[in-house]
Structure formats: C-alpha cells, structure tokens
Amino acid sequence: MQPLTRFEGIVAPIDRANVDTDAIIPKQFLKSIKRTGFGPNLFDEWRYLDHGEPGQDCARRPKNPEFVLNQPRYQGARILLARRNFGCGSSREHAPWALADYGFRVLIAPSFAEIFYNNCTKNGILPVVLGEEVVEQLFREVAATIGYTLTVDLPSQSVATRTGEVFDFEVDAFRKQALLDGLDEIGLTLQHAAEIRAYEMRRRREAPWLFQAPDI
Amino acid sequence: MVAATLYDKLWDAHVVRDTADGTSLLYVDRHLVHEVTSPQAFEGMRLAGRRPWRSAANLAVADHNVPTLNRDRGIADPVSRLQVETLDRNCTEYKIVEFRLADSRQGIVHVVGPEQGATQPGMTVVCGDSHTSTHGALGALAFGIGTSEVEHVLVTQTLIQSRSKRMLVRVTGQLGTGVSAKDLALALIGRIGTAGATGYAIEFGGTAVRALSMEGRMTVCNMSIEAGARCGLVAVDDATIEYMRDRPFAPRGSMWDRAVAYWRTLVSEPDAVFDRVVELDGAEIVPQVTWGTSPEMVAEVDAHVPDPAAERDPTRRTGMERALAYMGLEPGLPITRIRPDKVFIGSCTNSRIEDLRSAAAVVQGQRVADTIKLALVVPGSGLVKRQAEDEGLDRIFQAAGFEWREPGCSMCLAMNADRLQPGERCASTSNRNFEGRQGHGGRTHLLSPAMAAAAAITGHFVDVRKL
Ligand code: SF4
Numbered sequence: 001m002q003p004l005t006r007f008e009g010i011v012a013p014i015d016r017a018n019v020d021t022d023a024i025i026p027k028q029f030l031k032s033i034k035r036t037g038f039g040p041n042l043f044d045e046w047r048y049l050d051h052g053e054p055g056q057d058c059a060r061r062p063k064n065p066e067f068v069l070n071q072p073r074y075q076g077a078r079i080l081l082a083r084r085n086f087g088c089g090s091s092r093e094h095a096p097w098a099l100a101d102y103g104f105r106v107l108i109a110p111s112f113a114e115i116f117y118n119n120c121t122k123n124g125i126l127p128v129v130l131g132e133e134v135v136e137q138l139f140r141e142v143a144a145t146i147g148y149t150l151t152v153d154l155p156s157q158s159v160a161t162r163t164g165e166v167f168d169f170e171v172d173a174f175r176k177q178a179l180l181d182g183l184d185e186i187g188l189t190l191q192h193a194a195e196i197r198a199y200e201m202r203r204r205r206e207a208p209w210l211f212q213a214p215d216i
Numbered sequence: 217m218v219a220a221t222l223y224d225k226l227w228d229a230h231v232v233r234d235t236a237d238g239t240s241l242l243y244v245d246r247h248l249v250h251e252v253t254s255p256q257a258f259e260g261m262r263l264a265g266r267r268p269w270r271s272a273a274n275l276a277v278a279d280h281n282v283p284t285l286n287r288d289r290g291i292a293d294p295v296s297r298l299q300v301e302t303l304d305r306n307c308t309e310y311k312i313v314e315f316r317l318a319d320s321r322q323g324i325v326h327v328v329g330p331e332q333g334a335t336q337p338g339m340t341v342v343c344g345d346s347h348t349s350t351h352g353a354l355g356a357l358a359f360g361i362g363t364s365e366v367e368h369v370l371v372t373q374t375l376i377q378s379r380s381k382r383m384l385v386r387v388t389g390q391l392g393t394g395v396s397a398k399d400l401a402l403a404l405i406g407r408i409g410t411a412g413a414t415g416y417a418i419e420f421g422g423t424a425v426r427a428l429s430m431e432g433r434m435t436v437c438n439m440s441i442e443a444g445a446r447c448g449l450v451a452v453d454d455a456t457i458e459y460m461r462d463r464p465f466a467p468r469g470s471m472w473d474r475a476v477a478y479w480r481t482l483v484s485e486p487d488a489v490f491d492r493v494v495e496l497d498g499a500e501i502v503p504q505v506t507w508g509t510s511p512e513m514v515a516e517v518d519a520h521v522p523d524p525a526a527e528r529d530p531t532r533r534t535g536m537e538r539a540l541a542y543m544g545l546e547p548g549l550p551i552t553r554i555r556p557d558k559v560f561i562g563s564c565t566n567s568r569i570e571d572l573r574s575a576a577a578v579v580q581g582q583r584v585a586d587t588i589k590l591a592l593v594v595p596g597s598g599l600v601k602r603q604a605e606d607e608g609l610d611r612i613f614q615a616a617g618f619e620w621r622e623p624g625c626s627m628c629l630a631m632n633a634d635r636l637q638p639g640e641r642c643a644s645t646s647n648r649n650f651e652g653r654q655g656h657g658g659r660t661h662l663l664s665p666a667m668a669a670a671a672a673i674t675g676h677f678v679d680v681r682k683l
Binding site for chain 2: 020022113118
C-alpha cells in the first residue's frame with residue numbers, strides 16, 4: 001500500500017447522496033478473484049452507455065459524456081467530492097479497489113458508510129469527513145473553477161483550498177498511522193499472538209462449547 | 217459500575233487487548249466465508265506465507281454466484297465457476313468446513329449460519345458481507361467486514377475495531393395481522409433514514425420485537441445495515457434458546473446447560489443507558505413498499521408516490537427526482553397502481569421457512585396474474601427447500617405459476633442468471649433497491665413475502681390485509 005501524506009489533486013464532484021457500492025462497482029465485476037484492474041469499471045453504469053461485463057475493452061465502449069469522470073476538466077482527478085452516506089450498501093472491498101485503481105486517493109463527504117470507510121483506509125484511500133456546509137461550498141467552488149484543486153495534508157489533518165482556506169478533519173490515530181506508513185496490519189496484530197492465545201485459553205475454560213467440534 | 221447494554225457485554229467479552237488510540241483487538245468466534253469476498257484474502261494470506269489461525273472457526277458456503285436451475289450441469293458462466301472452485305480449493309487446502317453446491321445444507325450464508333447453529337448467542341460473528349448483521353438476532357455481535365479484514369480474521373482470529381454507540385429501537389404494542397418483521401424494518405428505515413444509525417449498534421426491543429419469531433428477528437437485524445448500523449441485536453430469551461436446541465453446531469451434553477446459563481445473561485440491564493432511543497408503535501405499522509432507489513424511499517401501501525417538489529432539502533429533492541426518473545414513476549401515483557413485471561421471493565432477508573409459509577398462504581388456490589412475466593421462489597437453503605417441500609409449499613407455488621428454484625442469493629443481486637431486464641419492475645423481498653441491483657436498468661420495490669405474493673396474484677401492489 002502506497003503511503004499517503006500530503007498532496008494536491010484535482011477534485012471531481014459526484015453530486016448525489018447515498019452513492020452505494022453497487023454504483024461504485026456493479027456486481028458483475030465482483031466475480032474476479034483478483035484485487036486489481038477494477039479502475040476501468042468504476043461507476044460503470046453511469047460512466048458508459050452500454051452494459052458492462054467483465055473482460056471487455058473499456059476503451060472501446062461508448063462513454064456517457066454527461067458523467068463527471070468523462071468530462072475533460074476532471075481528467076486526472078485524485079480527489080472525489082461526494083454527498084452524505086457515500087459508500088453505503090455492501091461490504092465489497094472491490095469499491096475502494098476500483099476507486100484506488102482509477103487513481104483516487106482522497107474522498108471528501110459529509111458522511112461515509114462505516115464498512116466502506118474502513119475498507120478505504122486499508123487500501124490507501126483517505127475518507128475525509130467535512131461538514132455539510134463546507135462540502136456545499138466546495139461543490140460550488142469546483143463547479144466555478146476548471147482545474148479546481150485541493151491540498152490534503154494527512155499529518156496535520158487538514159484540507160486547504162488554493163485561496164488558503166483550511167478545513168480540519170478527524171481521523172483516528174490507528175488509521176492515520178496505517179495510511180501514513182502503509183502498514184501491514186496483520187503483521188502488527190501477530191506481534192500480539194501471545195495475547196490472542198492467552199485469551200483463547202481463558203475462553204476455553206469459561207465457554208468451552210465455543211471450541212467443541214460440530215456434530216456434522 | 218454502569219449498567220451494561222447487551223452490546224457492551226458482548227464487546228467486553230471479546231476484547232483481547234485495548235490500545236491507547238481507542239481501538240480494541242476483538243476475538244472472532246465464528247467466521248463465515250463465501251466465494252465473492254474471500255479469494256483475494258486467501259491469496260493475500262498465501263502470498264505472505266501465512267496460515268489460518270483456527271480453521272475450525274470458519275464455515276464456508278458459496279451462495280452469491282450459484283445457479284438456481286440445472287445444478288447438476290454445474291455453473292455455466294466460467295468466471296463464476298472459477299470463483300466457486302477457488303473457494304472449494306481454498307477450503308480443501310486449509311481444512312475449512314464447506315457446504316458445497318451438491319450438499320443439501322448449501323444456501324445463503326446468513327440462512328445457513330443460524331440454521332446450523334454455527335452462529336450462537338454470545339459469539340462474535342463476522343463475514344465478508346454487510347448482511348452479517350442478521351446473526352445479531354441470536355444475541356451475537358455480528359457484523360460485515362471487507363476482504364482485508366477477512367484476511368486479518370483468517371490469519372489472526374481477531375479484528376481491530378472501535379466501539380459503536382448504542383441505539384435502542386423500542387417497538388411497543390404489537391404488529392397487526394398481515395404486518396411482518398419486514399414492514400417493521402422498512403418503517404424504521406423510512407423514519408430514521410439509511411444513514412440514521414451510522415456509528416451505532418442497534419438493539420431491537422419492546423413487546424413487538426419480543427413477540428417476533430427468531431426468523432422475524434433475523435429479518436429485522438438483517439435490515440439494520442440498511443439503516444446504516446453496523447450490527448443489529450436482539451436480547452436472548454426463551455425463543456432464542458429453543459431455536460438453538462439440537463442444531464448441528466450447537467453445544468451438546470453438559471455443555472448445553474452451561475451455554476444456556478451463559479446465554480441467559482445476554483440481555484441489556486434494565487437501567488442500561490443508550491446513546492439514542494427510537495420508539496415505534498407496532499400497532500401503527502402497516503405494510504410497506506419502497507418506491508425509490510434507496511430503502512429509505514418507502515411508503516405505506518395505501519399512500520402515494522411522494523412529490524419531490526414538497527421536499528425542502530435540496531440534496532434530498534434531487535435524489536428523489538433522480539429516483540423517480542429511474543423508477544419510471546410519477547409523483548402522486550397511488551402505490552397500489554404500480555404493476556410489477558417480476559416477483560422475487562428470496563434473499564437472506566426473507567427466504568426462511570416462515571417467509572415461504574406466509575407467501576404460500578396468500579398464493580394458495582390462486583393464479584399469478586397474466587401480466588407477471590416471472591414469479592420466482594428461491595429458498596434460503598437446501599434444508600429450507602426440503603422442509604417447504606415436506607409441507608407441500610412447493611406445490612402451492614408451482615400450481616399458482618411460480619417457479620421453484622435451488623437456494624442461493626439469486627435475484628437479490630443478480631450475479632447469476634436470475635435478473636431483471638432494463639426497465640423491468642420487480643416486487644422483491646430482498647433488502648436493496650439500488651439502481652441496477654437486480655440487473656442493469658432494473659427497478660426494485662422492496663416488500664414483505666406476503667405482500668410480494670399478493671402483488672403476484674393481483675398484478676399490482678395491494679394491501680395484503682385486504683385480500
Ligand atoms: S441474499 Fe442478497 S443481501 Fe443476502 S448475502 Fe446474498 S446477495 Fe447479499
């Protein structure tokens with residue numbers, strides 16, 4: 001996982017609430033047993049005029065010119081601006097895989113669905129929660145300025161506009177560290193293997209049925 | 217000491233260690249595995265040279281991709297087949313119990329877990345699937361996780377989590393005849409919104425919830441994720457304990473009594489404090505039908521499609537306009553004038569035996585309306601299917617013109633061949649009405665099994681209580 005610190009990126013706006021993971025990456029692409037290659041199918045139903053299936057050459061598919069990511073002014077966007085409850089729906093990690101594969105590193109919205117939020121931070125994507133009014137302001141500014149960028153600074157937990165306005169955001173210490181360093185979380189947890197074993201020993205005494213082999 | 221909620225009791229019993237940053241390492245008792253969200257986790261584990269911590273804590277079943285017709289011919293779609301075969305291979309290699317396609321115990325993971333007694337009161341239960349919240353009906357701390365977390369659980373038997381806030385949804389009184397757990401869940405989501413419980417664990421309580429069967433409780437907990445909650449919970453009572461008795465994975469012999477004694481403690485203390493309390497009057501809940509592309513876009517069956525012009529919040533208003541355009545509906549149209557093309561009775565929300573019974577009771581002696589192109593019943597598991605057949609439900613459905621299929625997720629998310637064509641409208645007992653969920657361009661209306669059956673018979677939505 002690529003560490004994330006401070007960077008400036010073009011902002012693309014998705015102006016609707018409750019964008020669900022089915023919209024971010026439709027189910028037919030979930031048949032893949034790989035972790036990569038989902039970028040071309042990000043927002044597939046909105047982005048293309050035809051119906052997408054796995055294995056197509058997306059470069060040859062008819063694009064929906066109305067859709068934000070197809071507009072020239074948003075090419076190369078690295079920051080996605082969204083409305084409330086972004087990423088609701090299924091737990092599919094294919095959604096952040098698709099966003100990351102496309103090139104997004106930061107998502108900004110008034111709120112995110114929980115599992116999705118978690119999944120993002122495990123894939124080098126920073127979800128930034130800003131207030132409804134700030135988000136509304138950013139939507140207006142993005143619409144008004146071609147090539148609109150924001151600078152996101154994870155160490156100081158802030159988002160800055162080019163005019164110097166700064167908005168702070170919250171992120172818990174563990175997730176922040178993981179994003180900053182690109183940590184191997186499993187490796188970290190395994191450093192506590194002895195504690196996990198001790199817990200299991202205690203549970204075996206207190207609740208032995210949890211360790212009973214099933215009658216199948 | 218502060219009086220604990222059920223959620224806190226479950227949480228505290230599973231903490232391996234707390235960290236200074238406020239997260240905890242939680243022990244996972246049961247990990248359910250299916251074909252869609254696990255291959256990358258197994259691969260990650262293998263590439264890192266790691267192994268499962270405790271294979272016996274895992275239970276696997278393929279459900280999302282499986283065909284519901286002609287099982288003996290295997291899976292026709294090569295991409296789906298590879299995914300299911302990958303699960304089979306991983307389970308063989310790592311000695312994980314798996315119910316394969318030909319096994320009568322195969323079915324939707326959230327139906328299979330409780331049915332086998334593999335998910336139990338007091339457990340932490342996780343699965344790479346958001347509807348893992350279903351298992352909270354048993355008094356288990358159950359929630360969905362992503363694939364990175366699936367790998368983390370496989371390798372360490374733990375997860376790094378932070379504690380949620382607690383919400384009590386208290387449903388007083390009793391649900392009326394013809395009103396089901398599904399209507400309760402949809403009414404709640406209509407009230408608090410799809411993000412209404414974000415950051416919360418919901419405990420469902422009150423007389424109307426206590427009166428629900430275990431299967432009804434599963435329906436309600438299943439839908440708690442659609443209200444934004446990570447998990448839903450119902451406290452243990454006699455119904456829970458009776459439900460667990462004699463299930464294959466349930467405690468046996470002297471263990472049973474010890475387990476029951478512990479399970480009895482799995483209730484919120486009377487003076488436990490919740491961060492938020494939502495009250496609903498069970499007697500006021502009527503059958504619900506969704507009209508939009510989010511489960512919160514829901515109406516009472518005798519109401520009308522709402523008018524976006526009356527909505528003051530601009531984001532919500534444009535959301536409604538977009539939803540109505542997608543759904544091909546006009547404001548002011550009575551819900552009962554909407555005519556589905558297809559009917560789907562199934563999914564982890566509503567594919568258990570009681571769901572099928574309640575639909576069959578409506579269908580009995582009737583015919584599916586001519587305007588309905590396809591009416592499907594997809595039992596939640598092979599065992600549900602067999603029981604339904606023993607009770608003759610399959611004959612009732614088939615005599616009416618329904619198709620009777622093999623178990624799986626099927627048209628809940630249309631990863632297999634069961635799907636809507638663009639523009640088709642479906643009366644569906646599943647849990648999500650998102651754009652394209654049941655097929656590209658498909659239009660989904662969520663409702664209860666009895667209401668879906670009534671729509672199949674009359675050809676339009678109708679208050680099942682008036683049939
Ligand atoms: S039935 Fe639907 S919601 Fe349930 S696990 Fe399957 S796809 Fe998910």
